[in-house]
Amino acid sequence: MFSYLWNLDEAHSCLTPQTVVLQKSDAESERLRIEGNKYYKKKLLEKALRFYNESILYATHPVLLFGRGKSEEKADGQVTSASGSAVYFEAGNSEIVYQPLALGFANRSAVLFELNEYDKCVQDIEIAISGGYPRILHCKLLERKAKCFIAQRRKAEALQVIETALETLLSLPLDETKRKSSQDSLQQLYKQCQTQSLEDSSNTPTCKSDFPASGVKGLLQKYKTPKPPLLPDPSANIPSLSSTVQLAFSPTQGRFLVAEKDILPGEVLIVEEGYSRVLHLDSHLKTHCSGCLARCPIPLPCPCCPMVIFCSKECQERALTLYHGQECNTLAALAALDIGKNAVLAFRILMQTTYSQLKEMVPIFQEEVLDMPAEKLGFNSNGIYDSSEYRTIFHLVTNKESRSVSDLFKRCAMAFVLLKLLEKSHQFFVNAYGTVFTATQEDILLSGITLFTHMMNLPCNAHSIAELKIVENNYQQSSSQEIGCGAFGVLSLTNHSCNPAASRDHIASFALKM
Secondary structure, three states, X not given: OHHHHHOOHHHHHHHOOOOOOOOOOHHXXXXXXXXXXXXXXXXXXXXXXXXXXXXXXXXXXXXXXXXXXXXXXXXXXXXXXXXXXXXXXXXXXXXXXXHHHHHHHHHXXXXXXXXXXXHHHHHHHHHHHHOOOOHHHHHHHHHHHHHHHHHOOOHHHHHHHHHXXXXXXXXXXXXXXXXXXXXXXXXXXHHHHHHOOOOOOOOOOOOOOOOOOOOOOOOOHHHOOOOOOOOOOEOOOOOOXXXXXXXXXXXXXXXXXXXXXOOOOOOOOEEEOOOEEEXXXXXXXXXXXXXXXXXXXXXXXXXXXXXXXXXXXXXXXXXXXXXXXXXXXXXXXXXXXXXXXXXXXXXXXXXXXXXXXXXXXXXXXXXXXXXXXXXXXXXXXXXXXXXXXXXXXXXXXXXXXXXOHHHHHHHHHHHHHHHHHHHXXXXXOEOOOOOEOOOOHHHHHHHHHHHHHHHHHHHHHOEEEEEEEXXXXXXXXXXXEEEEEEEOOOHHHOOOOOOOOXXXXXXXXXXXXX
16 A cells, blocks of 8 residues: 555655744844843743743754764664764854854853752853853853852852952953952952851851742742652563563453552552653643653753753753654654644654664564564563563554554555655665665665554554643642653553553653553
């Protein structure tokens, strides 16, 4: 079916998606920063933070080059979703080219200082100074950085920063009045730092916000994401599953989980990060981290597009290395198609897995379908069902035999559109050495069939990812809001029940079954 559709000229003329690119804009970054300044002056910190975040997203960013590390190749085609590392390279004169970005980070650091987020404030200051913040204003940022250290009782670091600021001040082209004012302020801070017993935790830091505490306390605390629980007694052959539960199979029900012993209310049965996950493209890209899916009030930007955010350098590096670096130039077009969350997830799975690995693994998996009993599909050669391996996702049931011809053709057409986007990205048909090549008919069919498979198995097996929105003064009004979906090989072994004995919850990208 896919081969027939791909060979139709009419299909290419009708189903080829339009190229949509959202680019960085220093003009938009400046506009957003100016709006943020207005709210900062009015002491409306939450709104100021929101505009400064947007300003950082739109500002032109230094060029970052990322490359996948060599993944460990195994005889059975096993591949995990966490391979590769990123290497950063900065290009150009940052003092000239990236000043809007530096100004955005510098202004946001002022808000973070008022919110007592000292570590994040210091991080923004360091990015601003290294990224082209006007040198004549460096002392202002260094003074703020010293105040952060004083508030954290890091006396030695505070004194060092103040000394650096005083040295910098002597080389700046300032009139004597401004120079003396800055020197007096820094010297006063220096004396204060020397005399204060910073090791005494009973002392109150002197560098607290000038803003009233009302509306500030807890602004960022309410977005803290807890760590997922540890699975106390994992299964020997399914590591994400509790040993209190076993995998079973029947011809009529397929695979399902059964309890081996009495399970108490609240016991954790599954803790799984899964193979791949995506945010909803229409609503949550700028509020949640595209790496771990946690809510992200102090984001780092993608260096190339203004669409996505990351909660940390670790998430930024991992996402840009494994998938976003490859999908960045097609993400706006994918969002414009609006063809459903499962299509987005299928696109992500292929980008994340890479074509060179698919070409090696998919023929092996196709043979496994023919040779292995259904209950053993997804287990590797060591007898382990590891949900970080692509094998577990490929082998999820498609229910192909139960689908109508029209349903199959619709999913085939969606796979066609996604493959056209993969072609347009110039990031998918890349060999193991990173070289782009022109796809052959064999390459097209292998990729198209794999996409088609996922357009059938994800609707039956992918799980929504949600966060709980708590209404503090009325907990009964709290509600769960879907933010994305993911491919969880172990969670997909559970079957639906109208009278369930377990519930599914999420902590960022982790799925829990209790």
